Amino acid sequence: MFNLDKYTPNLLSVFAKKGGAIGAKLKPVLNKQIQNQTIEMRRDNVIRGLMLYLGENEEELFLDCQAHLEDVGRHKMKILVWIATSCRPISVVEDDGLELVLQTATGDSSYKLPARRTIMRRIHDQHATEKAAKDKKMLEASCVALTGDHWTSVNNDNYLGVTVHFIDASWELHSFALGVMKTEERHFAEACARQFLYVANQWKIADKISTIGTDSAPNMVAAGRILPIEHLPCVAHVVQRAIVMSLREGGFDGALAKCRKMVGHFKHSPANSDELNVQQASLGQVQEPLVQDVSTRWNSTLEMLKRVRRNRDALHTVLSQQKQNLALPTNAEYEKLAKLEELLEPCRYITELLGGNKYVSCSVVLPALCHLQHVMKISDDDPAYIARFKAAFTKDLNQRREKINLEWLKVATTLDPRFKDLKCLPRAEREPVWAKLSELVKGEEPTLQPLREENSEPPKKKTALLLMDSDLDSDSETPEDNAVERYKVEPSASLDQCPLKWWSEHIAVYDMTREEDLIRIGKNLDKMVSRNTMDGALDLLKELKNFNMTLKLLQETRIGMSVNSIRKHCTDEEAIALAKTLIKDWKRLLEAENNGRSQEGINGLVQEREESPSRSHSRKLDFNDDSDKEHKPRKEKHELKPKAAPQPPIKLEKHGDRVEKHQPKLSERQHKEETLEDQRNEQRATKTDERKHYDVSRRHSSADNTRKRPVELPRPLFERSERPIIPANDC
Known part of the structure; x- marks a missing residue:
């Protein structure tokens, strides 16, 4: 038996086709149903009973209908997904042309598109199913992050879109929209905060939100201060504002204005655009349209520069043939635009890197900003306009950088194993970040940056479990x-x-x-x-x-x-x-x-020998200078004389015609050092003599002694009465 709820809307037509008069007899039965039920509900009740009858008495007819119904159900689901994911209007199911296309594609001339009510009901059912699946995933997540954005439609309606991001137990990143709601009230800070809390309460995740990300608009920043969670402004907006300010200071307005007029000349006239395409083809270039930049999107300015520079010859040829009076960029201005493109390209890469939602981007913010500061560092050979651009960019970026919750970003960067060396930070700022990370791991409230205006109860500190009766570990180590x-x-x-x-x-x-x-x-x-x-x-x-x-x-x-x-x-x-x-x-x-x-020691010794040409070269020179030393026998170790301790200087005193030598008295410490050195030399000589005597006696007794030497057991690794062989860490 299959799920009848999926196939009820088209069952009447199926039975009319397959079952003859059975479908026609259902119509008067439907009219006798309860009046407050919808037509779909009445149809479901009748067909459930009918299918039970067919399953028991007409098995062949039942199986024949089942295969057809499954195809109909699949088609409806695909139409539903297409409408939902492509934002198509519900009225598309009333399009006769679409129905003809589907009849041709399925090979069924009797195929009918589902009714509008059916699609609406199925969309709501599918939404409930998807929402339950998302609820289950977020229920298993320990914490989540939200991103929100206010935007205006072409009809001048205001909307708020909220997206959730979290990492599940399998270390997979999930991101999906929680909702897009129409906002009637003005975008004041309190209103924005209420809207975020409303969405969070609807999904029952208000107590799991750790961070919320928005743009750098003043109302959003103020709303972030009101909410009892961390707030991260969008870094892409920070880069956008820095570039806009730099373009004003860099002296590119004249060249950019000429490019805009030239692009507008071809964008507003289809005839001019066709002439440009012909000229591009004659030069062997790709036929591509020009791009007009928008003041609120600097990447459109970069794309406009690329298109203009790539099609420079084609543009100038067409404009010269048309005898237009447009002011074209000069060679010096084209050189300026090329320099500007080199500066904007790293910004484009960073913006796209930070805008991804299928990978972790929060931990890349500080390394990315460090890269931009390195790119914008002024060099001696930079022209004056490039130096002004870089100086303005660096100044504006540094000012806005201090307002993007750096402490939270530092922790995120530390937790990224790619950037945990914190080379993007000054050395003086690295240790405090590790200290804050230790506080967070212990469950303590961070104290480096109080961001919350509302007093929320801090999480309880984890009890430090210390080792019992251990004097090898620090009492404060956890x-x-x-x-x-x-x-x-x-x-x-x-x-x-x-x-x-x-x-x-x-x-x-x-x-x-x-x-x-x-x-x-x-x-x-x-x-x-x-x-x-x-x-x-x-x-x-x-x-x-x-x-x-x-x-x-x-x-x-x-x-x-x-x-x-x-x-x-x-x-x-x-x-x-x-x-x-x-x-x-x-x-x-x-x-x-x-x-x-x-093995590391051996490899290091070998590498040291290989990587020290001065030593090997000096030995080679010594060998060549004195060839008789090659066959000179080596002395035994015990025959080497110990190195004499350094003697204090001898003083010379003159008494009349006599000069006397006076050895100064040794200090007590020097005397002890000489005594210990003599004792060590005697011990070395004794051990050497014993080893030599043992080797001689072993050679004499090896032929006669056939018994095996007793195996010396290794020293116990873990003895309670003494310190372990494995060294203990000292805090």
């Missing part, structure tokens, strides 16, 4: 601090890598809940060892087995020593075996770390 420090020293991601994908692969390392659970297990194991009670040790070891232990966590906790003590004193064989397995796995981590360091 798992959140450790996570931030680990992320800080993590290698930066490549610029072409998606930050969300990076976090999806590394989130387990910075999971606070995971680290707190590990500390809890360590504290319980510590208590068991100190009280000599092993009840529940097996459960804790099993829970510990599920952790992906790292050498860093072993260094920060005493779990290794506790597990080793349980292995020695526990009577449960299963717990002992599990403890041995854990220690064995952790030893591999230590061995891998030591091997990696040894």
Whole structure:
């Protein structure tokens, strides 16, 4: 059985075609239905009963109708999607030409377009279905961000569009419109704030909103101050205003005015436009129309410059043939326009980069502004008009940059693994950003920039879980601090890598809940060892087995020593075996770390030898200068004389005709240093003699002694009575 609700509107025509007189008999039955029901509701009730009858008594007729109904349902759904996504009027279903096209496309001459009421009902049903799906996604999101924009239609009606953005549990970015509402009242700050709160309450996300982004209009900025959430002005609007101010100061008005008149000459006359197309074809250029710039969109100015410069020859040829009196740009002005295009192209790239909604753009703002400041840096060979443009741009951008909630953007940049080195910030501003990030991770209220006018209750601080009876860790160190420090020293991601994908692969390392659970297990194991009670040790070891232990966590906790003590004193064989397995796995981590360091040392030594030509060259010169040293036998280490300690200078005193040498008295510290140096030399000589004696005795006894030497067991890795071999971090 299939869902009848999808196919009810056209069932009458289907049964009239397939079932003969059955469809005709339904008409009087419909007239007897309750009067307050719509025609669709009456039809649904009758057809449900009819289909049940057909399913039980006329199976072949039922299956024949079902296939046709499914095709009809698919066609209606496609029409619905087309109307909704392309913003088509509902009256399009009354178009006879569209119905003829669909009859030809489907091969069914009896196909009828759905009624207008049917499409309206289906649109509402589909809207409810989509809204439920969006509600479910936002319910699972921990926090969301909103962007809003006021705009005016061609009929001079005011609208507010609100879009939501959030990251789900799978680290995927979602963005979709929450609504477009017509606004009747003036765009005062209080009215704008009420409209945003209304949309948030409609979708039940008012308590999840972290940030709202708008343009830099004064009413929007004031509304952002009223709302108890962070406000981020649109950076693309900031760049727009900086470019507009720079164009006024740069002295490009004359050249741009000539371009506008020239473009208008061809835009307002189809005949002139046709002549330009012919001339473009004769020169082998692409036939493209010119673009007239708009004062509110600087990128249209850039596109106008590109088109004019590309079609310079064609434009001048057509205008010369028409004998027009238009003032054309001179060669010097074309050179100015080329320079201007070079300056505006990076701005276009940054604007498009910040305008994307399928990737994270908030963390790119500060690096993008830093790039623009680098591009607009005045050089010695810049012409005067370019220097004025760059100076005006930099001045205006710096003034507006201070008003775009820099503290929030700094945190976003830090959380992006591509830019967490914070090279876009001065060195003095980097450490405060990391300190603020630590506060946010701990759940503390940020204190660097109070933006809220309304006093909202700050979130509760997370309790710092400290290790029990551990004098190796600082009392103020928390798992959140450790996570931030680990992320800080993590290698930066490549610029072409998606930050969300990076976090999806590394989130387990910075999971606070995971680290707190590990500390809890360590504290319980510590208590068991100190009280000599092993009840529940097996459960804790099993829970510990599920952790992906790292050498860093072993260094920060005493779990290794506790597990080793349980292995020695526990009577449960299963717990002992599990403890041995854990220690064995952790030893591999230590061995891998030591091997990696040894390999790095060897590689560094080899690289140092390869990259130090001065040393190798000097050795080669020494070898060539004294060839007899090649066969000179090397002395044993113990035969080398220790380096003598530096002696104090000898004073010469003259007494009449005699000159006496006086050795100054050594200080107590120098005397101790000489004594210690003599003792070290004696110990080295003794060890060398013992090693030499051992080698001689080993050669004499190797032939006679056939017994195996006893295997020397390695030193225990985790002993409770002493400090662990793995060094502990000092805060």
